[in-house]
Structures are given as structure tokens and as C-alpha cells.
Amino acid sequence: MRDPATAVQSDPAVPESQRYCPKCGEPVGRSRNGQPGRVEGFCPRDGARYSFRPKLRPGDLIDDRYEILGALAHGGLGWIYLARDRNISEAGSDRWVVLKGLINTGDPDAMAAAVTERRFLVEVDHPNIVKIHDFAQHPDPDTGENVGYIVMEYVGGRSLRDLALNNRGPDGSRIPLPLEQVLAYGIEVLPALGYLHDRGLLFCDFKPDNVIHAEEQLKLIDLGAVRRMGDDMSALYGTPGYQAPEDELAGIGPSIGSDLYTVGRSLAVLSFDFTGFSTRYARSLPAPADVPLLAAQESYYRLLRRATNTDPDRRFASAGEMAEQLTGVLREILSARDGIPRPAASGQFTPERRAFGVPADAAVAPLSGPEVAAALPLPLVDPADPAAGFLATVSGTDPASTLAALEAAQITSLEMTLRLVRARLEVGDLAGAWASLPSVEQVGNDWRLDWYAGLLSLCDPATWPAARDAFDKVYDALPGEPAAQLAVAAAGELTGDPAGAARLYERVWRVDHGFVSAAFGLARVRLAAGDRVGARAIYDEVPDSSSHHVAAQIAAVRAHLDQEPATLAEADLLDASTRLERLRLDKQRRESLAVEVFRTALSWVITGSNGTGGPVPVPVRPVPAQRTATARRVLGQLLSERDIRLGLERSYRAMASLEPDRTARHALVDLANSVRPRTVV
The missing domain is CATH 1.25.40.10 (Tetratricopeptide repeat domain)
Structure with a gap:
């Protein structure tokens, strides 16, 4: 695990591009006339006070227990600080914890969110969700008002956003994460969301920034936006480009469907160059024709399309259902790539009841x-x-x-x-x-x-x-x-x-x-x-x-036989012969197929071939009866007209001996006589 102390920012600051009024959402603290924007001040639109300065400094002691080492990062609801829990030791050393405060302590919505967190987040206990240990308070250095801080476990590692931004190709340019990896991430985090949903909680602000990859495990962090289902009083937080459409959130409110929507958007952002995902494509996906990955992986595109459907009723109904389909898509992609089947019992369907389109008397069977x-x-x-x-x-x-x-x-x-x-x-x-x-x-x-x-x-x-x-x-x-x-x-x-x-x-x-x-x-x-x-x-x-x-x-054998003799090559006949000899068929089926092989071979020999499929003139002189040991054979017969006729005659007579119908039996004998090679007495 990364040394926590090395993760502390030496000069913590909120970038100007991320400074917005906590009340009206308009940009604040921006540069003007060559002068840097103010970190603290009042919104020019509504007069609301804002502050983007960390309130805690290294050395501050919170509740006589948590010693602040410095700021780690900032998020949608507050600064995140690294601290040492001086009351609990693990393996002989102090326990590292994280404290999350508020960007603007004067924001009543943010304060209400903190109170909500204190009520129920300490009860959340899942291996893929950061553990909330405690809730502490400390006076604001400017106003003296008590400010609430969530105390949670320290999770070392990097966010999925950082992993994506630092994934580079051979030329050093940034490339999306491998799709298999992205799908695996989704499969791992969805049970954590399902755990919250089963307890009547919604995450609300899922995005790559809020998932940490540490020690071969993913963890959801920054639970500041978590709220109870049906809560229409608490402030709603989300991130443009990831959150469900605003009219949906304002109308029916957040839901399981809106949580899964954020997962679908996150998968898209991680898996391909999703330029304009928070602007041009804020409510849609690019067309497959514009994204090679989506064109090549139809099932993945359909999965994203369902997860981010603008109609909440058409999205996945649960995190478990979405994880099941993600797993199926991952199996499909892996098997298409390496050719190794990955069968699994379906939770939705029986196996196929019988095979359709199985050929009986030809290389193919017409589909019905x-x-x-x-x-x-x-x-x-x-x-x-x-x-x-x-x-x-x-x-x-x-x-x-x-x-x-x-x-x-x-x-x-x-x-x-x-x-x-x-x-x-x-x-x-x-x-x-x-x-x-x-x-x-x-x-x-x-x-x-x-x-x-x-x-x-x-x-x-x-x-x-x-x-x-x-x-x-x-x-x-x-x-x-x-x-x-x-x-x-x-x-x-x-x-x-x-x-x-x-x-x-x-x-x-x-x-x-x-x-x-x-x-x-x-x-x-x-x-x-x-x-x-x-x-x-x-x-x-x-x-x-x-x-x-x-x-x-049998179909593979017939795939050689149902073509014009001029398009056949010697290798086709030899392969058909080898396949038939390898099959353990009853005598009647074997001889019936042998007739097909011999008839095709006879047409090929009579037409003439150079061994590559192209027709050549039939030799004027008869083929000598004596052959070398290396001569090619089809079902034991040399590739000459005389030998193939003998083989065909033998198969017709064998079929006749198995035929119970007298008329059919006589017809087979007549065929045998008709193909028998001419002999000279």
C-alpha cells in the first residue's frame, strides 16, 4: 500500500475550473483581468458566501483524537484530510483515517447532508465500500461554528479516473482502459451498490473518481451524496455527464435506475474516448459508427444503451441484473478474443430445447x-x-x-x-x-x-x-x-x-x-x-x-461433395474419404455416404483435374493398371476411373444387400451393373 503521508497535498487548492457557488451553481472564484480568482468571497449573482480553503491544518487535533496530517483531495461535498487515530493502534502503529469536511461550512444543504451521513453511514459495512468509523466535530477557524467531519478508513491506491488518465499507449498518448478490465470493474462494484439498494440507500454520485483500486480490490469512497430512498428533502448531489437527466431527478427523484445510469456512463467514459460526455452527449451515447469499440462490440453497446436509457423503466431493474448481463458480455468478449468457450448457466433461459438446422441428407439443411x-x-x-x-x-x-x-x-x-x-x-x-x-x-x-x-x-x-x-x-x-x-x-x-x-x-x-x-x-x-x-x-x-x-x-463430408467437379481438388476428395473412414457409422449409412463420395470422385476423374480444382483435358491413353505405393486412394480405391467404378459398384451392391424392399434392391443392383468398369475378355 502507498505510504499515506506521501499522498498529502503540499499546496492544497481547488482548481478555478471547479469553483461554483454552493447556492446557485454559477462559476465563482475565477481569474479576471489577469488577476487570479479569490479562494474565498461572495457570489456576485446571489451574494452567497463561498470558501474553497481547507479549514484544517497539519497538526490540528479533532475531538482530542484525530491528528490532521494534511489535505488529500477535494470532492463535490468537501475536503478530504488524512489523519492519525491516536486512540487505536493496529499492529503496533497508529491507524490512518480520512476525515471529510465541507467545502462551504455556511451551506445549509451541505450541513444537512453531513447530519444525514452521521445517522446511517456508520452502519454501512461492505468489503467494497469504504468503512465509516465515526463522526467528529471541530470549530471553524473563521466563524467558530462547529463543523461536522466524517471519519472513515484510509484506502490507499488510485481512483479509476487516475488509472484511466494514466493509461498510455506505446507512443505515450493516453488510451482507454481495456474493455475486459472496465467490465471487470463494473462487475466488482455493482454488488456494493446492490448492498446499498437492499438497505434502502442510493449512492447518487457514482463516477470513476469515487472508486479506488487498492490491493486488488475496488472500494466506493466519498459517500457524501448517499441518501435514503424516498427522501425528497435532502439536497441532491451528482456530477454532470454521469448523473441521470435533470428533469428525471427533479420529477421522480433519484432511484435505483438513476444509480445504474451513473454506472453505465462511467463504463462508457472508461472504455472509449468519450469526448463531450458532459456536453454534447450529456444525455446520449455516440453512434457505433463514430466509436470503433461500439461498432465491434454490439453486446456492450446494447448494455450501455439499456443502462443509460432516458426512460428509467427501460433500464436494468437492479444492480444484480446489470452485473449478470455485464458478466455475460465479458464472457462473450473474452471467448471471441481467445477462442476458449466460457459457458455458464443462464439465470433467464433454459438451454436450447433441441438443435435446429441440423442437416440430414445434405451439407446444409434449409432453415424453418x-x-x-x-x-x-x-x-x-x-x-x-x-x-x-x-x-x-x-x-x-x-x-x-x-x-x-x-x-x-x-x-x-x-x-x-x-x-x-x-x-x-x-x-x-x-x-x-x-x-x-x-x-x-x-x-x-x-x-x-x-x-x-x-x-x-x-x-x-x-x-x-x-x-x-x-x-x-x-x-x-x-x-x-x-x-x-x-x-x-x-x-x-x-x-x-x-x-x-x-x-x-x-x-x-x-x-x-x-x-x-x-x-x-x-x-x-x-x-x-x-x-x-x-x-x-x-x-x-x-x-x-x-x-x-x-x-x-457427415455435413463436413458432404461439404466437399456438393460442388461442381471442376471446382474440386484432389485434397477435397482425400479429406472426405478420411472423414468417412474415421466415422463409426452403421453399414447402411456408411455405404450410402460412400456412394456419394465415389460418385463425386468418378465425376472428378472423368472431367479431369490438375489437383488444384481447375479442369484439364482427359488423357487419351488409359491409366496403367499398375500403381506405385504412394498413389492416393479414396476409401481404399486408387484415383482412377476403373478403381473408382469398382468401389462404387461395391457400395451399390452392399446397399442392395441391406435393402428390404425388393424393387429398391433390384434398382440398386441395376445401378451397380451400370457403373461396373468395362472388362476385356
């Missing part, structure tokens, strides 16, 4: 809206809902029985209503499902309404754009949830936005390999764009522990 609707995860049931217990008893039954049980139940709740929507969708009653879906006017802003609206809209191609809009709203509300991104990706693919779908499919797949639909979706989009190598790479990432591993490998 109803298939997606039946596969996407579902919102978890709120355990506090009156119907939660009953709904747990109807899971696992067939859709018709479930619907009957729900309609017979005499329980009214939002969860019951949403379960009815789902049950009617599952029995095919789309009109009934839509009729059951409540409106925002009935239940308020709830992302689950948009989620179910999206599921219903997927069932009709005419409403696929509406599905995308609905899921996009869920993504706005839950920017750290892979399920929301998966739904937007699928709806985007259905509505003709393959690039947007690929971007989100990849983000989902990178963070959690449990979303196999994202892997097949990403491979499908890449194949449609002609990127077969990229598609096969994704198929190879489906782990062998997945029930869809074999389907992915």
Missing part, C-alpha cells in the same frame, strides 16, 4: 421458422410467481394434456398466462396463442412478452420480420444472453441478413458450445457464401461429446 420456434430456449419460470409450483407439475406431459390442465387450473398469474401461450403454440393453435399473449399495458415492460411474440411470429413467413424485431428487443434487454443473440441470428437468416446472422452465430458458438444450433447456422451461412473451408472448420469444432458430432462430420 417453426423448427426454430420449437427449438429455441424458453424463459425460466419465476419461482416467486403464484403458479410456479403448479407449472412444475405439468412439465413433460404431451401438449394437448398440458393445455387441458392449464385451462382447467384456477390460477391467475403472468407465468400461467405465458405458459398458456406456449401450450397453444405447441398444439398448433397460433391464433389462440396470439390472443393469449398479454400486452405491455397489461403487465408492463417485460422482455418475455417480446420473446413469445418472436416465437409466434416465426411460425408464419409473412411475420418473420416481426420476429426479428421482437427478438432484437430481447437482445436490447438482455445483452449478455447467448439465447437472445441466437434468436436474432436465426430470424436474421430467415429474413435475408446472412452477414448479421453469421456475426451473431459465431459470437454464440464461441462463448458456449452447448448452442449447437449456432455452429450449424454459422456453417450454413459460410457454405452459402462459398466458404467451404470455413464451414468445415466449424463442423470440426462440434465436440465428440455432442449428440450432433456425427451429423456435423
Whole structure:
């Protein structure tokens, strides 16, 4: 820890740019006509007295206990002094403490804030919040009036503002803090705000200046603006650029939402060059097109947008909810960067119910809206809902029985209503499902309404754009949830936005390999764009522990086969052969795939190739029957027309031996005879 004595200012002063009248807020103490501004005086507008001079000097003894060493800093409500607690020793030495006084002792609002602090701040006890030990008084050296001072623990270290200002690039210029670091800061401090909120307290003035990083821990400091919820009498303090819109604070007052607003603004200031955050962008965020970080990190942009929404009802409802989404965004960013999945159980969604878009008889499967609707995860049931217990008893039954049980139940709740929507969708009653879906006017802003609206809209191609809009709203509300991104990706693919779908499919797949639909979706989009190598790479990432591993490998084989022979290279055929030989398939599936491989190889050989995918003339002379040991083989057959025909004939006959239908069996034998190489007697 930094030696506290070295943190004391040798010449404490409030910069002129930070001097404002405590009553009307107008600038005071500014330079004029070449003369420096006065540290003490009266506001020319309303005559209120102001003083920006520290009232305590080194050596002053407060309450016969706290010996002042000097001033550390100044904040929105007062000077902060370093002192030695002479009554308590820790490990044989005096305990360092901090005393915070008032910039203007004549300010009645500031004095009222000090009294409020004395009432409840000493009870605040959280590892990420500075500990308030005591409340002391000392006569003002000018007026003789007693002035209150908060006595709190000394926290060595640097503020997040200082860390950001001193973060330099290779050329020495200041650069924003790494986004991962900023998100980690937010995740660590939000529980401290949640602790205050749970006790009916609001921090009100969260900003990078008021968070200290010391000994691998963050602490909230400067609790001077903390107030009780519902307090409409105490003076309200905040910082322009960070605090919620003034009309909101003046109208409905400070709230949990306004506290979280300040966190969102602080994250933005720390993570990118937010020029004009207190002026031009005082109530908004810059567009992603103007900030590369926001353009590259869509989920982070959406998180900031929700945290700082001008409508308080659309912000995060709690510090815990915001921390959960921050964690999800951090997982996504880290996994996209290093390729290491970071799956985690969601607090909002079930896992995906089944994978959609899994190919059966081709390299890709066409996407179906109803298939997606039946596969996407579902919102978890709120355990506090009156119907939660009953709904747990109807899971696992067939859709018709479930619907009957729900309609017979005499329980009214939002969860019951949403379960009815789902049950009617599952029995095919789309009109009934839509009729059951409540409106925002009935239940308020709830992302689950948009989620179910999206599921219903997927069932009709005419409403696929509406599905995308609905899921996009869920993504706005839950920017750290892979399920929301998966739904937007699928709806985007259905509505003709393959690039947007690929971007989100990849983000989902990178963070959690449990979303196999994202892997097949990403491979499908890449194949449609002609990127077969990229598609096969994704198929190879489906782990062998997945029930869809074999389907992915079969799709990878077919990704070689469904292209024109002239675009094939020898390496494509060899890779398809190797993959098929490695798969443990039943004989019928194996021989069926072998037929596809041999047919493609035969077309390639007959067309002719130079091994790079380009066509060349077919040799006039037949290929010699004798081959060297180094000749390339496909499923054990040399890459010659005769050998490939023999392999194809063998596979057709093997399929015929497994075919129970006589007509189909004869057809396979005929195919075998038709491809058999011509022999000379």
C-alpha cells in the first residue's frame, strides 16, 4: 500500500475550473483581468458566501483524537484530510483515517447532508465500500461554528479516473482502459451498490473518481451524496455527464435506475474516448459508427444503451441484473478474443430445447421458422410467481394434456398466462396463442412478452420480420444472453441478413458450445457464401461429446461433395474419404455416404483435374493398371476411373444387400451393373 503521508497535498487548492457557488451553481472564484480568482468571497449573482480553503491544518487535533496530517483531495461535498487515530493502534502503529469536511461550512444543504451521513453511514459495512468509523466535530477557524467531519478508513491506491488518465499507449498518448478490465470493474462494484439498494440507500454520485483500486480490490469512497430512498428533502448531489437527466431527478427523484445510469456512463467514459460526455452527449451515447469499440462490440453497446436509457423503466431493474448481463458480455468478449468457450448457466433461459438446422441428407439443411420456434430456449419460470409450483407439475406431459390442465387450473398469474401461450403454440393453435399473449399495458415492460411474440411470429413467413424485431428487443434487454443473440441470428437468416446472422452465430458458438444450433447456422451461412473451408472448420469444432458430432462430420463430408467437379481438388476428395473412414457409422449409412463420395470422385476423374480444382483435358491413353505405393486412394480405391467404378459398384451392391424392399434392391443392383468398369475378355 502507498505510504499515506506521501499522498498529502503540499499546496492544497481547488482548481478555478471547479469553483461554483454552493447556492446557485454559477462559476465563482475565477481569474479576471489577469488577476487570479479569490479562494474565498461572495457570489456576485446571489451574494452567497463561498470558501474553497481547507479549514484544517497539519497538526490540528479533532475531538482530542484525530491528528490532521494534511489535505488529500477535494470532492463535490468537501475536503478530504488524512489523519492519525491516536486512540487505536493496529499492529503496533497508529491507524490512518480520512476525515471529510465541507467545502462551504455556511451551506445549509451541505450541513444537512453531513447530519444525514452521521445517522446511517456508520452502519454501512461492505468489503467494497469504504468503512465509516465515526463522526467528529471541530470549530471553524473563521466563524467558530462547529463543523461536522466524517471519519472513515484510509484506502490507499488510485481512483479509476487516475488509472484511466494514466493509461498510455506505446507512443505515450493516453488510451482507454481495456474493455475486459472496465467490465471487470463494473462487475466488482455493482454488488456494493446492490448492498446499498437492499438497505434502502442510493449512492447518487457514482463516477470513476469515487472508486479506488487498492490491493486488488475496488472500494466506493466519498459517500457524501448517499441518501435514503424516498427522501425528497435532502439536497441532491451528482456530477454532470454521469448523473441521470435533470428533469428525471427533479420529477421522480433519484432511484435505483438513476444509480445504474451513473454506472453505465462511467463504463462508457472508461472504455472509449468519450469526448463531450458532459456536453454534447450529456444525455446520449455516440453512434457505433463514430466509436470503433461500439461498432465491434454490439453486446456492450446494447448494455450501455439499456443502462443509460432516458426512460428509467427501460433500464436494468437492479444492480444484480446489470452485473449478470455485464458478466455475460465479458464472457462473450473474452471467448471471441481467445477462442476458449466460457459457458455458464443462464439465470433467464433454459438451454436450447433441441438443435435446429441440423442437416440430414445434405451439407446444409434449409432453415424453418417453426423448427426454430420449437427449438429455441424458453424463459425460466419465476419461482416467486403464484403458479410456479403448479407449472412444475405439468412439465413433460404431451401438449394437448398440458393445455387441458392449464385451462382447467384456477390460477391467475403472468407465468400461467405465458405458459398458456406456449401450450397453444405447441398444439398448433397460433391464433389462440396470439390472443393469449398479454400486452405491455397489461403487465408492463417485460422482455418475455417480446420473446413469445418472436416465437409466434416465426411460425408464419409473412411475420418473420416481426420476429426479428421482437427478438432484437430481447437482445436490447438482455445483452449478455447467448439465447437472445441466437434468436436474432436465426430470424436474421430467415429474413435475408446472412452477414448479421453469421456475426451473431459465431459470437454464440464461441462463448458456449452447448448452442449447437449456432455452429450449424454459422456453417450454413459460410457454405452459402462459398466458404467451404470455413464451414468445415466449424463442423470440426462440434465436440465428440455432442449428440450432433456425427451429423456435423457427415455435413463436413458432404461439404466437399456438393460442388461442381471442376471446382474440386484432389485434397477435397482425400479429406472426405478420411472423414468417412474415421466415422463409426452403421453399414447402411456408411455405404450410402460412400456412394456419394465415389460418385463425386468418378465425376472428378472423368472431367479431369490438375489437383488444384481447375479442369484439364482427359488423357487419351488409359491409366496403367499398375500403381506405385504412394498413389492416393479414396476409401481404399486408387484415383482412377476403373478403381473408382469398382468401389462404387461395391457400395451399390452392399446397399442392395441391406435393402428390404425388393424393387429398391433390384434398382440398386441395376445401378451397380451400370457403373461396373468395362472388362476385356
